[in-house]
Amino acid sequence: MPSPSRRTGSWLALALLAVAVAMVVVTAPPPAEDRAQAIGSQVRCPVCQGEAIVDSPSETARNMMDLVRARIDEGLTDQQIIDELLTSYGGSLLLNPPARGATLWLWLAPLVALGVGTAMVARRFHVAPADHLPAAAAPPVSGTLSRRWIWGAAVLVLGGAVAVATVGQFQQARPEDQSLSGVAGEDFDPDSVSNETLEAVVAANADNPAINGMRLALANRYFEEGNYQQAFGHYEIVLDNQPAPNEAANAFTRLGWMVFDGNGEADLGIELIDRGLELVPNDAFAIYLKGRIIWCGQGDADTAADLFSSVLSSTGLDAEIQDRVETDLAAAAAGEDCQ
Amino acid sequence: MRWARIGALALAAGAVVLAVIFSTRFGNDPNLVPSPLLGQPAPTLALPFLDGSGPFDPSVLEGRVVVVNFFASWCVPCREEQVDLTATANAFASREVIVVEIAYQDAAENALAFLNEIGASPNAIYLADPDGRAAIAFGVFGIPETFFVATDGTVVGKALGATDALVLGSTIDAVLAGERPGQQVLGETFDGPGS
Numbered sequence: 001m002p003s004p005s006r007r008t009g010s011w012l013a014l015a016l017l018a019v020a021v022a023m024v025v026v027t028a029p030p031p032a033e034d035r036a037q038a039i040g041s042q043v044r045c046p047v048c049q050g051e052a053i054v055d056s057p058s059e060t061a062r063n064m065m066d067l068v069r070a071r072i073d074e075g076l077t078d079q080q081i082i083d084e085l086l087t088s089y090g091g092s093l094l095l096n097p098p099a100r101g102a103t104l105w106l107w108l109a110p111l112v113a114l115g116v117g118t119a120m121v122a123r124r125f126h127v128a129p130a131d132h133l134p135a136a137a138a139p140p141v142s143g144t145l146s147r148r149w150i151w152g153a154a155v156l157v158l159g160g161a162v163a164v165a166t167v168g169q170f171q172q173a174r175p176e177d178q179s180l181s182g183v184a185g186e187d188f189d190p191d192s193v194s195n196e197t198l199e200a201v202v203a204a205n206a207d208n209p210a211i212n213g214m215r216l217a218l219a220n221r222y223f224e225e226g227n228y229q230q231a232f233g234h235y236e237i238v239l240d241n242q243p244a245p246n247e248a249a250n251a252f253t254r255l256g257w258m259v260f261d262g263n264g265e266a267d268l269g270i271e272l273i274d275r276g277l278e279l280v281p282n283d284a285f286a287i288y289l290k291g292r293i294i295w296c297g298q299g300d301a302d303t304a305a306d307l308f309s310s311v312l313s314s315t316g317l318d319a320e321i322q323d324r325v326e327t328d329l330a331a332a333a334a335g336e337d338c339q
Numbered sequence: 340m341r342w343a344r345i346g347a348l349a350l351a352a353g354a355v356v357l358a359v360i361f362s363t364r365f366g367n368d369p370n371l372v373p374s375p376l377l378g379q380p381a382p383t384l385a386l387p388f389l390d391g392s393g394p395f396d397p398s399v400l401e402g403r404v405v406v407v408n409f410f411a412s413w414c415v416p417c418r419e420e421q422v423d424l425t426a427t428a429n430a431f432a433s434r435e436v437i438v439v440e441i442a443y444q445d446a447a448e449n450a451l452a453f454l455n456e457i458g459a460s461p462n463a464i465y466l467a468d469p470d471g472r473a474a475i476a477f478g479v480f481g482i483p484e485t486f487f488v489a490t491d492g493t494v495v496g497k498a499l500g501a502t503d504a505l506v507l508g509s510t511i512d513a514v515l516a517g518e519r520p521g522q523q524v525l526g527e528t529f530d531g532p533g534s
Contacts, residue, residue, distance in 0.1 A: 046478075046479075046480050047480060047481060047530035058530070059444050059471065060444070060471065060474070060475075060479075060530065063470055063471030063472070063474070063475060064471075064475055066470060066471075067470075067471075067472060067475055085475070086375070087375065087376075087379070088374075088375065088376060088382070088475060088476050088477060088478030089375070089478040090373075090374070090375040090478070091375075109353075113350065113353075116346045116349070116350060117350075119342075119346065120343050120346050120347070123342065123343055124343070148343060148344070151344055151347070152343065152344070152347045155344070155347045155348055155351050156347065156350070156351055158351065159350075159351025159352065159354055159355055160351075160354070162355050163354055163355045163358035163359075164358075166355065166358060166359055193415055197415060197418065200418065200456075201412070201413060201415055201418065204412040204413075204449060204452055204453045204456060205412055205413050205449050208413065208446065208449060210413065211413055214413075
């Protein structure tokens with residue numbers, strides 16, 4: 001059995017060890033990944049809308065995070081790493097503008113406004129008591145106060161009105177043909193690109209899943225034109241090319257309609273559309289096309305009418321589709337043959 | 340209470356000024372902020388060749404006017420300008436001008452297929468940027484983006500959107516004449532495949 005002194009000694013050693021570990025934990029610099037995350041949360045992803053590179057899944061943001069990690073490994077300080085990014089992208093890359101230089105007023109303005117407001121409120125409650133004034137000179141306090149408030153309110157309302165009226169004058173439309181993607185990506189009108197150009201772009205990226213969206217847009221264009229032969233091939237490639245669920249559903253739905261409409265294969269058409277509906281349930285357009293096949297291909301007007309009703313109960317339906325479904329529903333419910 | 344009234348007036352005036360600033364600035368594309376690289380030394384292009392034939396030696400570019408273009412096979416406007424970039428690389432080869440095209444977020448085989456299809460110049464240099472370092476160093480927002488580097492290695496021009504032979508030729512002429520053309524916006528750019 002260990003003597004009491006030896007036991008005390010081992011307790012002491014243990015305590016010292018615990019203190020040493022605690023000191024290492026407390027005083028050690030934050031792990032590299034924590035630093036990378038902290039830097040990444042300050043830097044705006046240049047191809048996103050107000051998103052930090054640490055949060056963005058875009059390739060540009062991922063590359064920038066990799067660069068941040070590499071620079072941390074090379075021993076650079078946080079400020080040196082941020083400065084490197086600012087050298088190429090400029091100050092607008094920071095999510096929080098620096099509290100110096102031209103952006104200092106962004107930080108000071110709220111404080112100034114708060115100060116002015118506080119001063120105004122303080123003065124409002126610091127009116128000299130009426131009994132300090134000669135009785136004859138004492139104004140009706142409540143009267144001057146309310147007049148002052150009316151003045152203040154009038155000035156604010158007037159200022160607001162001028163601001164609202166002026167804003168419209170200065171708003172500029174993005175110049176045509178001069179917009180940039182990144183932030184302006186949604187301004188890009190794919191309709192302005194010819195089928196031939198889209199064909200060339202997707203052909204150059206035959207096995208790139210990132211191009212699926214563009215290929216689907218092209219295929220849908222052919223589908224709308226009734227050019228099933230061209231559309232068919234593109235939908236097949238999308239399905240072979242690691243499609244996202246919504247992309248696969250889009251392709252299955254239209255393939256299903258085409259095998260029915262083009263080849264008269266109702267069962268296969270329904271099977272394909274059902275595969276799309278497994279991926280994106282309640283897709284109104286898919287349910288509508290399925291209803292059309294059941295009605296026109298299998299002659300089952302009742303089931304079709306049920307499907308059309310369920311389509312009409314979904315929200316956000318395209319006006320044109322809604323018209324078509326309503327017409328078809330009326331006809332199917334009356335037991336008519338499909339047109 | 341004169342001060343209170345003056346304070347209220349100042350606040351209202353400030354609100355109007357802010358409204359005007361915001362309304363005029365928000366119409367602008369933030370990406371149109373002039374590149375901070377203009378007037379600065381161009382980043383070094385220590386990159387591998389696109390065809391996998393090894394590392395490129397950036398000292399080849401010293402003392403020459405360099406046109407640095409970022410492109411990708413998924414980029415629609417890049418198709419429009421590729422022919423003109425090739426023609427420019429050939430036309431200016433005798434005047435110590437080098438066109439460097441860097442594939443941006445694109446698989447090497449796709450970028451090579453793009454060049455094989457539309458055409459490439461024996462006088463131009465085609466590089467890969469596998470981890471996007473060159474694109475970050477140049478502050479690329481979306482492609483196509485083209486930078487013009489003077490003989491002293493300073494970035495003196497930047498074009499956003501598809502260039503053409505006229506823009507490329509006149510800008511290179513200006514750089515050769517010692518001018519600093521600055522930034523010009525020519526059209527649409529794309530920030531990634533599928534955009």
